[in-house]
Amino acid sequence: MPSYPSASSTEQTPLDGWADAYAAVPERDVPFTTLSAEPIRPLYTEADRSEPDGDYDPIGVPGQYPFTRGVYPSMYRGRLWTMRQFAGFGGAAETNERFRYLLAHGQTGLSTAFDMPSLMGHDSDHKLSLGEVGREGTAVDSVKDMETLFQGIDLGEVSVSMTINAPAAIMLAYYVVAAERQGVQPEHLNGTIQADILKEYIAQKEWCFPIDPAMRLLGDMIEWSSKTMPRWNSVSISGYHIREAGATAAQELAFTLKDGLTYVEQAIDRGLDVDDFAPRLSFFFNAQIDFFEEIAKYRAARRIWARELKETYGAKNPKSWLMRFHTQTAGVSLTAQQPLNNITRTAIEALAGVLGGTQSMHTNSYDEALALPTEDAVRIALRTQQIIAHETGVTNTIDPLGGSYFVEALTDRMEEQARDYFRRIDELGGMVAAVKENYPQREIADASFELQQEIDAKRRIVVGVNAFTEGDDGNTPILKIDPKLEQEQVDRVQAVRAERDAATVEQAIAELQRAAATTENLMPHLVTCARAHATEGELIHALQAVWGDYTETPVF
């Protein structure tokens, strides 16, 4: 047997008749590296392929372990990915209108963006909410707003994703009660709540509690929904924000998977059978502009997850091994300069998501480096996915890049880098300990600073930003949020407090606090609080009174 170079080798494999001819031509003076600063060789050949090891074939076939080529045997020939545009602004009524617009234009699932006060657990009339209500998403203060959000949309039919984390358990309780009031029982609800709390401390930075009680609340939610909501994805383990914060592709992959494995370990420690909850875990990745690196990332992610769940955690149900994921194109890749160019960037990123085998996708709008997107911009973003799905032909065959020397070598390299990070995190005592020590935060800050230096030095070209800068007219129409929406939302939450039965709320909150000090599952208590019209801020503050809050020691 000849010896093969490892995937990480930067040495060019010799190839008769080519190497000399290649060396005779001078290379362009640019760094041939990925966006993540990973060196890329001029040519990949058969010698770069990893070989099957006994029964284990790292590439395999679609729908079979280790799922490198996709989670389903038929992939897009059976069913296209779900086109799911994330939307939310203003009050619940405005977002409800945008949802209906998207459904009318062929979108197949809903995705809810919450505003900053909702993400941080503040009611709209809290002093820290000033100027932020309905700005970056929709404001939800109580079950009333949740009902308005989905008015006229059958929650038993549509799949709904909610991007909220620290207060996820509260929002899920609101959602369950809103559905109950439509006559839909929890077992019929289909969708996903993000609820990935570790990546909040790592990257997105929207927290409410110290890490340990936050992990417990998540555990309560996973346990409760695995029993009550069989069609519900109880957590969407997210690399998106980790990448947006400046991580490399390998860091996004490694930290996200390690977060996911940490949730698995916690649930097993709570006495759950891995096969009872693992099939409901889903993932959420970024699609950056470095096309092949992204595709390799998704393929490696599926393979690592399958191997870990099967080999390390003993999952027996093949559904537990499947990594299903949502993709969003990279917000950070959008430029404020010459914004129409962002349509092209988004199209390429979306294509990487599709060639990487995504289950659902959000494409960003070209104007998002300037403001929240206008309806026209959102429609173009959705059309971009439709063009990929229906015009390009890339959906005709499964994993069209499988077996590409380059893509397979890059996939192997991604797996190797992720496993290196796993080892380092384990040495620190696991992900929770590593996050408390700021380890992933520091790695990300370093990577993000290095990339900025490359851009500043023009070693990396960003079209319209540090090269080709002519032709920016600065006349892009942008969405303006009417400031009166904030006051209307403040009035609404105050009306909710005035109209409800105060004694019922007080009693429900007191019960929640009592349970929070024990190990009792909090979800049934939160559902009771939701029915009593307790506001989000009240519930968060009630829990903070028991658990405390969180202050970061920033690293930069």
Add this chain to the structure above:
Amino acid sequence: MPALATEPTPVPSTRRLRVVVAKPGLDGHDRGAKIIARALRDAGMEVIYTGLHQTPEQIVETVLQEDADAVGLSILSGAHMTLVPKIVELLKEQEADDVVVTVGGTIPADDIPLLLELGVAGVFTPGAPTQDIIDFIRGAVAHEG
């Protein structure tokens, strides 16, 4: 530390610039703020980064306590037209309006002249090179001093 009255007045040009990098409001997008903080530090300035989720009052208090020459506000939540005027006003109330205020983030073009009118010295939108920001702060502080 404020200089004692008995000490000779320090020569302004040898004093390291003191800059507060602040994240007002609730958004957690700290990538830009941290890059700027590090770039300013690497350029020889004393940098105090407030961390996330700061109220205007907290930021102004930090500026005063740290005797800062400049404060860089990073906002990506769309709340800049609420938060920046508040901070500028509080600085005036504290007679600290000689502090150079810059704003960075997703700031729509229409809002930039409004912020400059309020007394903001410079607004930096996505894609601004860090060296431009360093040079701008040096220039603006020298001008104030």
